[in-house]
């Protein structure tokens with residue numbers, strides 16, 4: 695389930711991410727993770743959701759997310 699829109703998707707339609715020490719990463723295989731669907735990546739309210747999960751400010755959250763998305 696996508697943490698932002700709360701809709702259910704197939705795994706291949708979701709980004710699996712994790713937050714560790716106030717950084718957002720692509721899921722490494724260990725620890726807690728969360729999912730984000732591809733259509734929410736460009737949602738203007740997404741940074742707020744991410745900020746709440748990762749306890750960072752929305753601007754930083756968006757910047758980290760874009761880096762992950764652009765690097766595949």
Ligand SMILES: [Zn+2]
Nearest residue numbers: 696699731734
């Ligand atoms: Zn979504």
